[in-house]
Amino acid sequence: MxxxxxxxxxxxxxxxxxxxxxxxxxxxxxxxxxxxxxxxxxxxxxxNLNARALAEGRSSTLALMLSNISNPFYPEFVLAAERAARKAGHFLMVCNTDDDAEVGRAYLNQIAGTFADGVLVMNTDIAFNEFCISTIQSAPILLTMWEHPETPPPLPCIAVDFARAGALAATHLLELGHRDIGMLVGDGCGGLQDARSNGFRAVMREAGIETDAAAMLQVRDSIDAGYIACMQLMANRPRLSAIFATNDLLAIGAAQALITLRRAVPDDVSVIGITDIQLAHQVHPALTTVAIQTAAVAELSVDRLIRLIQAPTQQPSMVVGPAPELVVRASTGPRRAGSR
Amino acid sequence: MxxxxxxxxxxxxxxxxxxxxxxxxxxxxxxxxxxxxxxxxxxxxxxNLNARALAEGRSSTLALMLSNISNPFYPEFVLAAERAARKAGHFLMVCNTDDDAEVGRAYLNQIAGTFADGVLVMNTDIAFNEFCISTIQSAPILLTMWEHPETPPPLPCIAVDFARAGALAATHLLELGHRDIGMLVGDGCGGLQDARSNGFRAVMREAGIETDAAAMLQVRDSIDAGYIACMQLMANRPRLSAIFATNDLLAIGAAQALITLRRAVPDDVSVIGITDIQLAHQVHPALTTVAIQTAAVAELSVDRLIRLIQAPTQQPSMVVGPAPELVVRASTGPRRAGSR
CATH class of the missing domain: 1.10.260.40 (lambda repressor-like DNA-binding domains)
Structure with missing residues (x-):
């Protein structure tokens, strides 16, 4: 060698x-x-990454804690984060907390400061004060995919302007002439995706449209839940001409439900999501969505975590990631005059 | 507390x-x-898992090395393995080697025997002798999802009878009357999925049907690749009445391609995969597949790795996991007399 x-x-x-x-x-x-x-x-x-890290007297390992590895968004984030970490000479270990704060705490105890130089945490319901204690005691912790840039958490974080993502979706549907719009609001690992739905509703409200309760369902973020919720939404409101979902899994499930109901997408009903997971372009019809630039956010997160390890006191407490962008594909189209 | x-x-x-x-x-x-x-x-x-492990003087951490976290099969395996590990009082860290043997080796150096008591390895092209060296030097390594139970590797492993999975798919299609069957053979992280295709072809051959080269394509295992390959397959052989794919991603991509080609699934063309990933029941039409019992294999793997850590010399070198099972859903049906 x-x-x-x-x-x-x-x-x-x-x-x-x-x-x-x-x-x-x-x-x-x-x-x-x-x-x-x-x-x-x-x-x-x-x-040899390992040899180099040892020579420098540090473990060269980052940890990423996430809540639900079976949600396809997370593996995509992991892939980009792992590549970014490796490029910078660090390993990345992934811990799946399985949506359980107790498990999250146990992992945090296990990893922070022992084998991990720093920990990236996504969407967890562990209380901030517990993170703060871990930070003081051992390795720095960086929250990522923080959904509320207007209210920074008491820890360093990478925020994403999800309200803007919702607003972009609303503007797109309004421009296509839609007025009767149903909403599927994800209740994900990081809690209710309300920054997204509030951003959407703010734009709708400016256009003089209020989304009432019957046209809006809160559901766990999965394809299956999106399918069932869309069935219910269309039963409540058969005249809906568009559905906005706060994440792609719900939107994909909704589109499947519309196929089952023999409502053509987008000719009868348009569907739009948020995130732009891989599957969004792989389903038929391909999903219009608002991309939150997962890979770029992952790279930024790893870069900031490494800086935090190297110079803990010189970092800004919150960094806002790249702005979300509308990606128009086949699942949205103009509202038809003759649509139900 | x-x-x-x-x-x-x-x-x-x-x-x-x-x-x-x-x-x-x-x-x-x-x-x-x-x-x-x-x-x-x-x-x-x-x-408190951590406290207990420390009291027992060991790190209580298992590592799982996999090659491609963005393939949805792996997150499903991770989820089940993490739950099984936790139930047994162990943490599970995940390392994504990004299909790069060099990265895999670097991770192996970093984790085996340092913070991990044992390492589960899935589908990698790291040479066996490198694993053997690691095993001697540090922590035990268990290969899992080994596709060739007839030829055990020189390391402890959990094997899955993938040839039988292929055979079950062939029997199902034959029983439905199909004779002109196209094949999409995945070229995955663990190499060509030939145990599956050989199992399929053996049953076909017994029924007097040879699959020739033009009806069989080798493709990278992804939805996108399955889509493109199916387009090519149907151009080569417009009279095919069924498609067998060696994994669900290819099958899902193939079904999407058939929709684009306006060939009804399953009325014009049946589609069957192998694995039974979550997405298989979530797509429309829901995918018929051969379940390889991912969660059960993950649990078995974690159990055997823990035993290997506790008593390295008393373990059988290969354990064969639960038998694959046919799961009939909506994407396969009888060959129609009038089909092209």
């Missing part, structure tokens, strides 16, 4: 310089960096 | 007996165990 020293020798630099190049540090001159990279390529050298 | 001693006091037993009850050890008499369980319920006692 090729060692770092052999690379250094071939590139006529010190081992420290090779290490700096590998970590993308700016202090290496471009010509030197290029020589090192050529030596790495020539020799087929593969950096 | 209620402690173990308080439970012991109330149940009039020693702390060791409470611990034995919590760990489901058989040496506690039923009446005693019942008294302990009642005391636990009365006091609202919650065992």
């Amino acid at each position: 090729v060692t770092l020293s052999e690379v250094a020798k071939r590139a006529r630099v010190t081992a420290a310089t090779v290490s700096n190049v590998l970590r993308n540090r700016e202090k290496v001159r471009p010509e030197t960096a290029e020589r090192v990279l050529r030596a790495i390529a020539d020799l087929g050298y593969r950096p | 209620v402690t173990l001693s308080e439970v012991a006091k109330r149940a009039r037993v020693t702390a060791a007996t409470v611990s034995n009850v919590l760990r489901n050890r058989e040496k506690v008499r039923p009446e005693t165990a019942e008294r302990v369980l009642r005391a636990i319920a009365d006091l609202g006692y919650r065992p």
Whole structure:
């Protein structure tokens, strides 16, 4: 196996310089960096993350705590976070708390400060004060996918403007001429997705449309629950011409229900979700949704967590992630004049 | 917070007996165990996994290495494995190797024997000899979802009879009268899914049907790849009345393609997969598939890994998991006489 020293020798630099190049540090001159990279390529050298971390006297491991690995959004976040962590020379371990605060606490005790340098936490109902205690005692904790940028939590966090995601969905449906719109509001691992529904309703209200209780259902965020809830929604309100769901799983379930009810999507009823999970483009018809830029948020989260580990006192307490963006696919269309 | 001693006091037993009850050890008499369980319920006692593990002088953490967390099969396995581990008093950390053997090796170096007592490994292309070295040096490693029970690997493993899964799919389609059957063979993280396709073809061959090359495509196991491959398959062979896919993602993608081609499922073309992921019952039409009993295999794997940690020399080298079972849903039906 090729060692770092052999690379250094071939590139006529010190081992420290090779290490700096590998970590993308700016202090290496471009010509030197290029020589090192050529030596790495020539020799087929593969950096051993573990050895490097040990040499630096730290475990080089980040942990990601999430509540429900079977919700496809989380694996997509994990994939991007793991790649970002690895790129920065860190391992990422994933802990699934199974929607159980007690389990979350147990994991936190187990991981923070023992094998993990820092912990990313998504959507959990562990009380903040428990996190604060863990932070003081051991490793830094960063909350991510915080849904309420207007009210920062008492811990460092990465927030996403979910209210804006809801607003974008509302604007899209209004522009297509929809007025009778049903709502499926997800009751997810991080609690009710009300930032999203409030953002939606604020835009509707500006357009003079109030969504009443019968046209709005709160449901657990899964495809199955979206299917059942849409059945109920269409029974309550057969004249609905569009359905807004606060996440893609509910929207996909709703579209399946409409197929069962023989209501064409989007000709009879338009459907829009929020998130843009992989499945959104894989279903038929492909789902219009508001992308929350999962991969970008995951990368930002890992980057901020690493900075927090390196310089705990110099970090802003909240960073807002990239803005959500409307992704128009096949499940939304103009309201038809003759629709029921 | 209620402690173990308080439970012991109330149940009039020693702390060791409470611990034995919590760990489901058989040496506690039923009446005693019942008294302990009642005391636990009365006091609202919650065992602290971490404290217990520390008291026993071991880290109580298992690791699960998998290759592609974004394939929905893996999160389902993780969920069941994590629950089984927790039930047995262990934590489970998940490492996603991102289909990269180099990353897998780095994780293995990092986790085996440091913070993990044992490592479950699914579908990776890390060479066996590297695992063997890790096993000797540090923590036991158990391969799981081994697809070839007829050729045990040089490491302890949990095997699944995937050839039988393929055979069950073939028998089902034959019984429905299908003869012109296309095949989508997944090229997954663990390599080509050939145990499944060979099992299928063996049954077909017994029925006097040879599947030729043009009716069989090898594709990466994803919904998108299944969609594209099915388009190609139907262009090659418009008269196919059924499609067998070696996993559900390909089958779901194939069904979506048939909808695009305006070929009704199952009236024009039947579709069957293997695995029975959650999505299989959530799509429309719901997918007929061969269930490989993911949760049961996950539980068995965790149980065997724990035994391997406790008594490395007393374990059988290979355990075959529960037999695959046909799950008939809406995507398969009788071949129609008038079908193209």
